[in-house]
Amino acid sequence: MVLNYKAIMKLSGIIIIILGGAMIPSLLVSYYYDETDTANSFLLSIVPMLIIGGIIIRTVKVDFTHLKIRDGYAIVALCWTLVSALGAIPFVISGYIPNFIDAFFEAVSGFTTTGCSILTDIEALPKGLLFWRSFTHWIGGMGIIIFAIALLPALGISGQKIAGVETAGQTFGKLVPKLTQSSKILYLIYFVMTILEILLLALGGMGLYDAMINTFGSVGTGGYSNYNASIAHYDNVYFEIVIALFMILAGTNFTLYYFVIRKRWKEFISDSELRLYLLIILSATMLIAFNLWLSNSYDTMGESLRFSFFQTASVITTTGFASANFDLWPTFSKMILFVLMFIGGCSSSTSGGIKVMRILLLLKYIKRGISIRLHPRAVISIKINDKSVPSDTVSAVINFTFLYFAVFLIGTLLLSLDNFDLITTTSATAACLGNVGPGFNLVGPVMNYSIFSDLSTLLLSFLMLIGRLELFTIILLFTRQFWNPDK
Amino acid sequence: MVLNYKAIMKLSGIIIIILGGAMIPSLLVSYYYDETDTANSFLLSIVPMLIIGGIIIRTVKVDFTHLKIRDGYAIVALCWTLVSALGAIPFVISGYIPNFIDAFFEAVSGFTTTGCSILTDIEALPKGLLFWRSFTHWIGGMGIIIFAIALLPALGISGQKIAGVETAGQTFGKLVPKLTQSSKILYLIYFVMTILEILLLALGGMGLYDAMINTFGSVGTGGYSNYNASIAHYDNVYFEIVIALFMILAGTNFTLYYFVIRKRWKEFISDSELRLYLLIILSATMLIAFNLWLSNSYDTMGESLRFSFFQTASVITTTGFASANFDLWPTFSKMILFVLMFIGGCSSSTSGGIKVMRILLLLKYIKRGISIRLHPRAVISIKINDKSVPSDTVSAVINFTFLYFAVFLIGTLLLSLDNFDLITTTSATAACLGNVGPGFNLVGPVMNYSIFSDLSTLLLSFLMLIGRLELFTIILLFTRQFWNPDK
Secondary structure (H helix, E strand, C coil): CCCCCHHHHHHHHHHHHHHHHHHHHHHHHHCCCCCCHHHHHHHHHHHHHHHHHHHHHHHHCCCHHHHHHHHHHHHHHHHHHHHHHCCCCCCCCCCCCCCCHCCCHHHHHHHCCCCCCCCCCCCHCCCHHHHHHHHHHHHHHHHHHHHHHHCCHHHHHCCCCCCCCCCCCCCCCCCCHHHHHHHHHHHHHHHHHHHHHHHHHHHHHCHHHHHHHHHHHCCCCCCCCCCCCCCHCCCCHHHHHHHHHHHHHHHCCCCCCHHHCCCCHHHHCCCCCHHHHHHHHHHHHHHHHHHHHHHHCCCHHHHHHHHHHHHHHHHCCCCCCCCCHHHHCCCCHHHHHHHHHHHCCCCCCCCCCCHHHHHHHHHHHHHHHHHHHHCCCCCCCCEEEEECCHHHHHHHHHHHHHHHHHHHHHHHHHHHCCCCHHHHHHHHHHHHHHCCCCCCCHHCCCCCCCCCHHHHHHHHHHHHHHCCCCHHHHHHHHCCHCCCCCC | CCHHHHHHHHHCCCCCHHHHHCCHHHHHHHHCCCHHHHHHHHHHHHHHHHHHHHHHHHHHCCCCCCEEEHHHHHHHHHHHHHHHHCCCHHHHHHCCCHHHHHHHHHHHHHCCCCCCCCCCHHHHHEEEEEEEEHHHHHHHHHHHHHHHHHHCCHCCCCCCCCCCCCCCCECCCCCHHHHHHHHHHHHHHHHHHHHHHHHHHHCCCCHHHHHHHHHHHCCCCCCCCCCCCHHHHHHHCCHHHHHHHHHHHHCCCCCCHHHHHCCCCCHHHCHHHHHHHHHCCCHHHHHHHHHHHHHCCCCCCCHHHHHHHHHHHHHHHHCCCCCCCHHHHHHHHHHHHHHHHHHHCCCCCCCCCCCHHHHHHHHHHHHHHHHHHHHCCCCCCCCCEEEECCCHHCCCHHHHHHHHHHHHHHHHHHHHHCCHHHHHHHHHHHHHCCCCCCHHHHHHCCHHHHHCCHHHHHHHHHHHHHCCCCCCHHHHHHCCHHCCCCC
16 A cells, blocks of 8 residues: 555544644634624534544554655645645635635635635624634644654755754654654744733733734734734734734744753854844845835835834745735835745744745855856855755755745646736735735735635645645655655 | 956957958948948948957957966956947947947847847838847857857856867866867858748748848847837738747757758757757647637637747747737736746757756756655666766756846846836846846837836846856856955
């Protein structure tokens, strides 16, 4: 057998139960706000899920230690798809998103922490449902953390600095115990971050419900808001600063926080990826601010800085919150934001995109290439954090980047069959693949993704999953080699 | 001394004389059409150039055998810039393009065989000047052929199959004698191609003057026309087919014609780059034709095929002729053309862009990357034409591609300061860097490049040169390492 189908079945059972359980907070929120219909929708989702999941777990007996890397890929891909399909159920049952494809898109967008919506009027939804919608970001963020640590080493970027997990060989099962330990630390960080942001927002006068929604959106770098105008709804500098800072924290390599906990400040501060990440944020903020100011988009340099900082933080971390309609900004500013969509945050963070670590490596690769032109016989190694990067890691990063652009191109071509303009088409593809959320023109920050055909909605859901799972996890499943292991 | 300045001076003298001589045909055309003012403009350019060039050659004594690769880069970059600056003189003197920056742009666009124009009404120019404008394409095409053979091996893609020229070491001077032999064959092919197309167009009823203009535009893959409507002016299927075929021939690796001459058909037909090139043309033609037909852009599938074939050939070879206003086509078709702008024709041809050979190698690289995910210990080599490609060639190609996109991004960002829309900005940058010519929206096939500021006009000229000279030739000149050889 190519795959360990029994193990996959058993894991599906576990996932179904976990997701059923994950809906309980939203059920409680519905009761709290006396939204009986919404509460019933959740009950109709939760109860069958717990029953079906329970039956599967009881009946399927399996030994997980024999899982291979191949099974790992299949499980991860299936897991995210299944979770999204199940997560869509309350949207459909409640009648607020009757089309299942749309509801699936909304759930994929949530779990992948993308944050683009097919809803034309978000504020028309009951609070319980909006809570679930944002809570998917938070769950997704947790999922990404374990994914980034379990699979990223096998995918060529070892963001792994904690438990000394080696680059994975063939056995996926053996990896799991080592991971559990480090995951615990990371989940703790994620929890602390969540509580802290909710508190800070509440202290600034934001209601607890809104504080939770915005926190889920920022620590998961998702970007779902409960208002049509997103963060611009509040028009509050304090909220913007808190949210921006937490987006940046969530876009930082989580394994770096381990250094913070151990008070190894020097290693934290000297991390090359972190430095480039902060440098990009600083440069983009300044460039956009000057552009906004000089083009009279805002009256003062202060206002320009306020909006440019928030939007830079939001887009590079691939969150997608908006504190202004940046689609009206001058072309230079929009172009910078478009580039940031591709860059994304740090590796092993909850953000999407190509990731700063890969960009850093590519910049060093280009620099080395130029040197080699002048000194053809020189042997120059690529170093990051004072360590030579092995050539197979370099290859993996290059491959990832080309594949990223290839998927972007194919996605754009397929999406263009809907015949919207080039900017809408390319930015929608880039925003979904990079898990950002809003794009430009018809999918700009005050618009939504309801314009696309059902097929395109599925395509965009697929792009969000591909982007979230670092391409290979999904793409491998479509290769002949994957299903012919002996070849 | 970092560079051999004496040799550079001497070569400049030679270039000035050659370019002065190259203007004589245009002078004769001016006399033929009784355009005395234009003729005088040419005389005022030619005479001083011959005198100054002559003086330089007589006074500077130099031994060329001591030239290094470093000097080679500098000479090539200087040569193209100087030729463009000198080629701009008749436009300025005649008063038809009074602004020197605009005239320089027009000349760069000519010599780099790009074909984008700042002229708002091409037909207002005298025939002698339009002849010169198109003749720069033809000269540029010759320049590229020698460049592709002299420098490309050193730049990592060895399109070299004729004279057995080895990948260049440090000595540029030693390369030259070997090159002379193979260049002769290639120039012969270029001449034969030119004569043949002029004849075929004339046989179809096109006037000799027009036939020459269109031939210069197609064999050099330039795209300057003497009509505002470009090839659409004739509305003649025969002309379109002849021009399209010659664009495709000019976009083919010229060293392959050596196989044709030697009747080594099997090697010609089995060439991987040629096959992919033709496959892309076929696929793009069919996809665009169906899209045009299904979207009712044209009444019949026949008409759709006619226009899609011509435009595909024109854009992939980076010629830029237009037989229709493709800017009005549906988004899917435009997106395909946009992608073709980046791909470009074959290596060692007169076309620009990334080149099919590099795309082929990257596709194989991506495929290998996917295999490695599943078989981490496998050693898989990349083969082209049944030969393993050395890893440093692979690196050079990867480097080139990343650099291409980096230059594209930086170019787009700088150009966006002019604050035209994103499509105009990105397509203008891509069309100049890829030496295509027209882009979309404000720089579409029936528009022109007169909208940009002087700074942006210079930037676009620079992008055309960078693209034409395969990036490194120009970029190296801006590195510290180039000017500090001992470091």
